[in-house]
Structures are given as structure tokens and as C-alpha cells.
Amino acid sequence: MKVAIIAESFLPLMNGVTHSLLKILHHLAERGDEVLVIAPSAKQHEATEVAGARVLRLPAVPLTGYRNLRVAVGGVNRLRVLLNEFQPDVVHLASPFILGWRAAQAAQQLGLPIVAVYQTDVPGYAAKYGVPFLENKAWERVENIHLAATRTLAPSSHAVTELRSHGIPRVQLWPRGVDTVRFHPAKRSQLFRQQVAPGGERIIGYVGRLALEKQLEDLAAISELPGTKLVIVGEGPLGAELRNRFPDAYFTGFLDGEELAVAVASFDLFVHPGELETFCQTIQEAMASGVPVVATGRGGPLDLVESSKTGWLYPPGELAQFRSYVLDLIGDDAKREAFATAAFRTVQGRTWQAVCARLIEHYHDAIAEHAMATTSMKGSR
Incomplete structure (x- = not known):
């Protein structure tokens, strides 16, 4: 089939959205599908082809306070022209918000089926970044995008429930x-x-x-436990501030590929304090590496961590409980090993091959549902 993917962010920026898109592109390439990716320009390393997919870049400007994240500019007309030229069977909106909203309108105008993949809690980010008055506006945008979609895919049961509570129909777990x-x-x-x-x-x-x-300030609750070393892998706008705040922690900077796999497998315990994760891929990667997890009990981690078996989930904001759970596993080698073994076993079988095959089924279902709805509308006239 022909698939148009509208990516709110893409290479060279590596994040959860980009990571999953690369897996999808490789799967589509193996199937022999024709794929067009439309993404913001990056000003560097702008490949015109990735995993067999043609990549078109739209002019973009850096997001204030987070210069690696770029926001595409340009209107609905430009996207309508690009989609009309490509004539896709389905339009895939990857974590849509700004570019994705324009693409949703363009696809609607062209009568194309839309699969919208919810992946980022933008309304929650607005509240976290000190602009809570924008949270309702952000939800309006999210609702409009997903109301326009033929089918919405959400990565966790928490995300499915949240979207449905906002009146968004046709939501499926993916x-x-x-x-x-x-x-x-x-x-x-x-x-x-x-x-x-x-x-x-x-x-x-x-x-x-x-x-x-990511609420990394909460790591203060466990940063100075005797006999432990806090290791922080990654980069971002708070890098310098966090290095000052946690002078005894070891910061690796950004890691990828084999370096990342080695680092994660070398942990004794993985922690994640963020409350805005729609999924949290790094938790799965830690579990696959045989590392138990302590994470906040909200959002995506609820589906991934089974308390008292593969790790611990603590109530949001309960940092004393966070500290207690970390001490529980750090101080008991036998329990930590049992949790690690259970974590490893839990994620076996969660292959990208199976996940991407299910995505293809969602594409076909969306195409069929769209055709049925279109026929029904014509018949009612």
C-alpha cells in the first residue's frame, strides 16, 4: 500500500516518536510498501530517504527553550498539495499536534483515511511548563485532531481511558x-x-x-543513598542544571545503539519519576535487559511494571515511598534478582515485528471503515 506519514518530529532528533517511526519504516520497507514521510526541516543531516521511504522536509523553526525540537511552518494548502501528489491509501499522523493538525485537515479535504497515533501528553506538558491556562487549549487541539481521525491509536490503557474521557471516539490500544x-x-x-x-x-x-x-528533580530523593551511584543517561535543556544539582551523579550524555544497551544492562535498578509518560519505552528496554524498575504509578508505566513482581510503582508525588522502594531493591540482592528475572521474562514476545504487523491491520481497518462511512454519507444524500 501507499502510506503517508506526517511526523511531528523526526531525524536527526531521537526520541520516542522517532524511535517507533524508524521501526515502522523498516517494517513497511520489508513489506514493499511505498512510504512518504513529511517532517520538519532539521538544518543538518537531512536525508531524503530513510529505510526506503522518501522524506520531504517542511521549513521549521526551533521551539523556544528546546532548540533541538523544531516546529514546521506552512499551511494546510501545502500539505494538501503534497498528499494529493502522493495519493496515499492511508495517512499516518505520528504524535500530531501542530503539523499533524494541518495534515489532518488536508487529509479530510482530500477524503483520505487517517490513523492518528497519540504519543505525547502535550496538555500535561503545558501544565508542567508553567502555562496551565494553555492546557485546555491544548486539549481542544488534541480533540479536534483525533475527532478528524478515522482511527486513533494510543500506547497504554491509561492513554486510551484519558482520550475517551475527552469524548474522542474510535480509540484502540496499540x-x-x-x-x-x-x-x-x-x-x-x-x-x-x-x-x-x-x-x-x-x-x-x-x-x-x-x-x-521528566521530573528529574525527584531524583533528589534517592541521589545520596549510601552504597549507590546514580547514573543519568541522556541530554536535554536541563543538562547543566542537573549536573550542578547532582554533582555526585555520573552523567553519560546521549547514548544510542550498543552503548545504550550496555549501559542499561549494567544498571542494578532503573528509575523513572516522570508522570506524563503515555508509554515509556525506556522501562521496557530496562526490563528486557534484566533490570527491575521503580517508577511513578501514572500513565504508561501502569501497563509495564507489575508491583511486587517486576518492580515497584509509587503514587505520584510520594517521594518517601519512591525512596523506600529503591532501598527495598537495592538492599536485597535476592529480591532484586527475582524481580530482574521476572522483568526479563515479561517482555519476551513483545517484538516490533508483532507490533508493526498489528499496525498494518489498523491501516486496513481504517481504510475499510473510511470507505464504509463515505458510502454511507453518499447514500444519505
């Missing part, structure tokens, strides 16, 4: 896969452990953007 070959306990490295914790400390690790929405 979780994410994990590469259980790349992320594996066999990648554990004594060399890495000696480098970051030369005193033999237990390693407590975090992986992700160093940004306000």
Missing part, C-alpha cells in the same frame, strides 16, 4: 515493541560498572531526556 536482542542481560559490562562506580556501588540508572516534564 502498545510498543522492544528489541530483546539489542537489550539483553548478556550486555551487562563490568568495565562500564567500574568506570561509573569504581567503589563497587549499586548502580541506579535513568535514561531519557533531561527536560522538565
Whole structure:
């Protein structure tokens, strides 16, 4: 089939949206599908083809306070022209908000079926970044996009419930896969452990953007536990501030590929304090690496972590409980090992192959539903 993917963010910026898109593109390429990706310009490393898909870039400007994230400019007409030229069977909106909203309108005007993949809690980000008056406006935008969609895919049961509570119909659960070959306990490295914790400390690790929405200030609750070393993997706008705040932590900077897999497998415990995760791919990667998890009990982690089996979930804001759960696993080698084994077993079978195959089914269903709705509308005239 012919698939047009509208990406709110794309390479060279690596995040959860880009990561999942790359998996999808490789799967579509293996099937022999024809794919067009429309994404914001990046000013560097702008490949015109990725995994067999043609990539068209729209002019974009950097987002204030987060210069690596770029917002595409241009109107609905431009997107309508591009989509009309490509004539896709289905339009895939990846984490739509600004560019995705324009694409939704363009696709509607052309009578194309739309699959909108909800992946970022933009309304929650607005509140977290100190502009709560924009939260309702952001929800209006999210609602308008997904009301226009033939089908909406959400990555977790929490996200499905939240979207439905806002009156958004046709929402289906579509979780994410994990590469259980790349992320594996066999990648554990004594060399890495000696480098970051030369005193033999237990390693407590975090992986992700160093940004306000990740609530990394909450790591203060566990940053100075005796016999432990906090290791923070990632970069972002709060990088310098966090390095000052946690001078005893080890910051690796951004890691990818084998370096990331080695780092994660070398942790003793993985922590994630953010409350705005619609899924949280890094939790799955830690579990696949045989590392138990302590995370906040809201959003995506609710589907991923089984308390008292693969890790612990603590109530949002309850930092004393966060600290207590970390101490529980750091201080008990046998329990931590049991949780690690259970975490590893839990994610086996969650392959990207299976997840992407289900996406193709969603595409076909959306095409059929759109055709039926179009026929019904014509018949009622």
C-alpha cells in the first residue's frame, strides 16, 4: 500500500516518536510498501530517504527553550498539495499536534483515511511548563485532531481511558515493541560498572531526556543513598542544571545503539519519576535487559511494571515511598534478582515485528471503515 506519514518530529532528533517511526519504516520497507514521510526541516543531516521511504522536509523553526525540537511552518494548502501528489491509501499522523493538525485537515479535504497515533501528553506538558491556562487549549487541539481521525491509536490503557474521557471516539490500544536482542542481560559490562562506580556501588540508572516534564528533580530523593551511584543517561535543556544539582551523579550524555544497551544492562535498578509518560519505552528496554524498575504509578508505566513482581510503582508525588522502594531493591540482592528475572521474562514476545504487523491491520481497518462511512454519507444524500 501507499502510506503517508506526517511526523511531528523526526531525524536527526531521537526520541520516542522517532524511535517507533524508524521501526515502522523498516517494517513497511520489508513489506514493499511505498512510504512518504513529511517532517520538519532539521538544518543538518537531512536525508531524503530513510529505510526506503522518501522524506520531504517542511521549513521549521526551533521551539523556544528546546532548540533541538523544531516546529514546521506552512499551511494546510501545502500539505494538501503534497498528499494529493502522493495519493496515499492511508495517512499516518505520528504524535500530531501542530503539523499533524494541518495534515489532518488536508487529509479530510482530500477524503483520505487517517490513523492518528497519540504519543505525547502535550496538555500535561503545558501544565508542567508553567502555562496551565494553555492546557485546555491544548486539549481542544488534541480533540479536534483525533475527532478528524478515522482511527486513533494510543500506547497504554491509561492513554486510551484519558482520550475517551475527552469524548474522542474510535480509540484502540496499540502498545510498543522492544528489541530483546539489542537489550539483553548478556550486555551487562563490568568495565562500564567500574568506570561509573569504581567503589563497587549499586548502580541506579535513568535514561531519557533531561527536560522538565521528566521530573528529574525527584531524583533528589534517592541521589545520596549510601552504597549507590546514580547514573543519568541522556541530554536535554536541563543538562547543566542537573549536573550542578547532582554533582555526585555520573552523567553519560546521549547514548544510542550498543552503548545504550550496555549501559542499561549494567544498571542494578532503573528509575523513572516522570508522570506524563503515555508509554515509556525506556522501562521496557530496562526490563528486557534484566533490570527491575521503580517508577511513578501514572500513565504508561501502569501497563509495564507489575508491583511486587517486576518492580515497584509509587503514587505520584510520594517521594518517601519512591525512596523506600529503591532501598527495598537495592538492599536485597535476592529480591532484586527475582524481580530482574521476572522483568526479563515479561517482555519476551513483545517484538516490533508483532507490533508493526498489528499496525498494518489498523491501516486496513481504517481504510475499510473510511470507505464504509463515505458510502454511507453518499447514500444519505
